[in-house]
Amino acid sequence: MSVERTETIDAATARDGYAVLSIHQFDDWEPADERVEQLRHKLATYERFLATPRYLAHFHALPVRIELVTSSPPPEEVRRICRQWNVELSEPVDDE
Amino acid sequence: MVAKALFKREEELARVYGTRKVDVLLQSLRCPECGAEGLRRRRYVGMGYGDVAAVEKRMLQAIARRFDSSCRKCETGKLQGDGRAHMYALYSDAERSHLVVHLGLTREDDGRVRVRRRCWIVPLDGTSQPIEEDDERLHAWWLESRVRQALQLRDEASVRKAFVQLADQGINTGLVLREHAHFLLESGLNAEALAIMQKSLAEDPEQPELLRRAALLYAGYGNPGAAADLFVRAHDLIGGDTVLPDLIRAAYQARRYGMLQVAADQLLERDPENLLALKALVCCQSASRIRSLQGAWQSLARAAEAAGDRTSAHAGRRWSEMLGSAIPDWEASLSARAYARSLAESLENAGCDVETSPSPLIAGDANIPCDLEFTTPEGDRYVVFLIAGQVRTHVERTLRAAFAALAADPERTGARPLPLSVQPLPWAIMRYAAGDSVAALDLGLDADTTLSAHTENIATMLWAAERYFGMLLDFTPDSLRDVDAILERYHESGLGSAGFPLQCAIASYVGEVVLREVEGAAWKDGDAEMDPRLIQLPGGGEVNVLGKIGKYLRNGSEDSVYHFATTAIELADSAEPTDSGGGAK
Known part of the structure; x- marks a missing residue:
């Protein structure tokens, strides 16, 4: 599960009535x-x-x-691509 | 001097068949009784020559041949092949000329026959000129002669071997590879043909017809980006408007809007009323220039009205009307939120009743937000969706779900969706927003999308065909022509699409027609992710109906469901019955 594996789907789930396709980059x-x-x-x-x-x-x-x-x-x-593609970006929050 | 008039027909054939034009011998036949002479045209298929002497040998064989037919003039003498002049014509597509080997026969007093050999080049639309037998240009004719010889080998393995041999000998020109690719295409080996085409184009990039065919293959494989690139190259070589519609389709599917705009503009220069180009132009516009977008819709509405395309005319009128409200340009620097504020202010100034925090739309368990809601002083109610980024597939699906939810929302009866984006919007989204009946059917249709409950899907299809298209489907193979017509309404010259439930309803009906015609055929689960449900034919073949419907929606009538299904039925009919009696009817 990472962007390096370009041909695979990391996760596809139904959540809150939406089909949510996730890309994980750890x-x-x-x-x-x-x-x-x-x-x-x-x-x-x-x-x-x-x-x-x-x-x-199914979806x-x-x-x-x-x-x-x-x-x-x-x-x-990457942020620019996310804006351009309408991809939601979920990143770590800095507590400081 | 070669009589050019004799080659008019040969030139016409050369233009059609190119390299594949067969050799022709124009032989002068002679009546030994009355001395009359006449020309006879004979075709030679699959002859491979390496020099002029070999051609002469073939001609002399024909000259020495005995004929059974009698002279038409004196009706007594049996014709002989040794008249005064004989011409053997070989065509070269690379040189766009015929090579004519001319044998002139003269009879000496002692009865001996003297043969004089000369060679001419006769260009298409050009003047014939003599050529020396050792001229290097003749290699083009010998090469193409060998290509024709290879193609004449009927079985695939032999042809492959012949082309490999040519390649091994370093004869790997663009032309040889092109002919090899055409052979593979005719054999249905499309992927392999495409690879050879690319090699051919690397050797010789200026082959417009090959570029076009390769582009169509790429488009068929769902690679519109590569298709668009090749169409552009073909268009640069050919010019005119033959490639532009294909380019428009490929550019649209690849979301290459700059290219789309250029192709649409060029097509409109030649044909200002061209509906495909006008639709493409609408797809290129965005909310960053509202007046320009509105103008494009108005032009489309006028042209569609004149052409009798009521659906497009409706979309044009509806969008012109929607954009006639006080909608400001969406400056690219503004975020969706900032534009929403600007839009609300403009609408309020124009006397609209504006709701800046509308409740979300309910689609099943999902709450889909909308950005603004307003009612014009005339009482028209709109729900606005603002899209800042590109309208990729997932955004399109979300908009589709939102539009369906809006249509079903009892609190918003009569409200119309108004999607606005700084990026171009897909044609399907604009059609849904325009709300014509055919688009509304697609948006609201429910069907079993696992292709298991066929009875329900078929009932849905019968109802939809009659209610929306005035067609009574009767389960005959001929009724599949009507199915093609319905798919054509959604194909929309390559810009359209149809939702998955509608595709499944159509697939269930088409499948039922096949099942009724072919005893022992049955639905079964497919293996690959692209083939969820297939029809298994008794002879062992499989029919992917759903896949074919998707292809029609992408490529149009070249992927006719009628032809596809009737071919499958014919194949099953011609199959041997099995021991269990499960063979084709």
Whole structure:
């Protein structure tokens, strides 16, 4: 489960009436350029998954969220991609 | 001098068949009794030549041949093949010319025949010119002759071997690879053909027809980005408007809106009323220029009205009307929240009743937020959805669910959805928002999407076909033409789409038609994630009806469900009956 595995779906669940597709990135984002490119590929994989009959047979009527859950602060380019793709970014909160 | 008039027909054939045009011998036949002469045209298929002498050898064999037919003039003499002039024409697509080997026969007083050999090149639409037999240009003819010879081998393995041999000999030109790819395409080996096409294009990038065919393959494989790139290259070479519609479809599916705009503009320059281009133009606009978006919709409405396309005309009128409210441009620098404030202010100034914190829409267990709700002084009520980023598939699904929830919300009866985005919106979303009956059917239809409860799906399909399309489906294979017509309404020249429940309802009906025609056929679970339910034919074949419907929606009538199902039925009919009696009817 990470952006490095560009061809897999990390998690697909139904939550609060939404189909929620999650990307988990528990490692850091280095090297940043490579990870960013992998994230783009992974999002394309998620988009294709949304069109598969296997997905549609069960979730076609549900609104959909894609979320990126990361344990380390992502580079700015990742934030930009998330805004551009309407992906919800869930990152660690700094308590200080 | 070669009489060019004789080659008019050959030139026409060359334009159609290119490299594959067969060789032709124009042979002068002679009557030994009256001396009359006439020309005879004979085709030679799959001949491989390496030099002019080999061609001459073939010609001399024909000249020495005996003929059974009699002279039409004197009706007594049996014709002979040794008239005065004989021409063998081989075509080269690379040179866009025929090579004509000419044999002139003269009879000496002592009865001996003298043969004089000359060679000419006859270009398409050009003037013939003599050529020396050792001219290097002739290699093009010998090569294409060998390609034709390879293609003539009927079985796939032999043809493959022949092409591999050509490649091993370093003869791996774009043209050879192109012909190899065409052969693979004809054999149904599309993926392999595509790989060879790419090699061919690497050798010779300027092959417009090959670029177009490769692009269509990519589009069929669901790779619109690669398809669009190739269509652009083909268009640059061909010009005109033959490639532009394909480019528009591929660019739209790849969400390459810059390319889409350029292609649509070019098509409109040639045909200002072209509906596909006008729809594409609407898809390129965004809320950052509301007046421009409204103008595009108005143009579409006018053209659609004139063309009798009521659905598009309705969408055009409805959107023009919606954007006629006091809606300001959405500056790209503004967030959705900031734009919502600006929009609310503008609408209030125009006398609208605005709700800035509308309650969310309820879709099952989900609360889908909306950004604004307003009622115009004329009483039209709108629910606004603001989308800041790109409208990717998951956003489209969410909007679809929101629109369906809005249509079912008793508190908001009559309210229309108004999606606004700084990015282009997909055509389907705009159609749903416009709320025509065909789009409303798609939005509201419920069906069993596991393709298990076919009876319910079929009942839904019969009702929808009659209620919305005026079609009475009677379970005959011919009724699948009506199904094609329904799918065409959702294909919309490549910009449209249909929801999964509607696809499943159609699949259940098509499946039922096949099951009624083919005894022993049955639905079964598929293995791959793309094939959830298949029809198993008694002869062992499988039919992926749902997949075919998806293809029609993407590619249009070239993926006709009627042809697909009737072919499956015919194949099952021609299959051997099994021991258990479960064979095709």
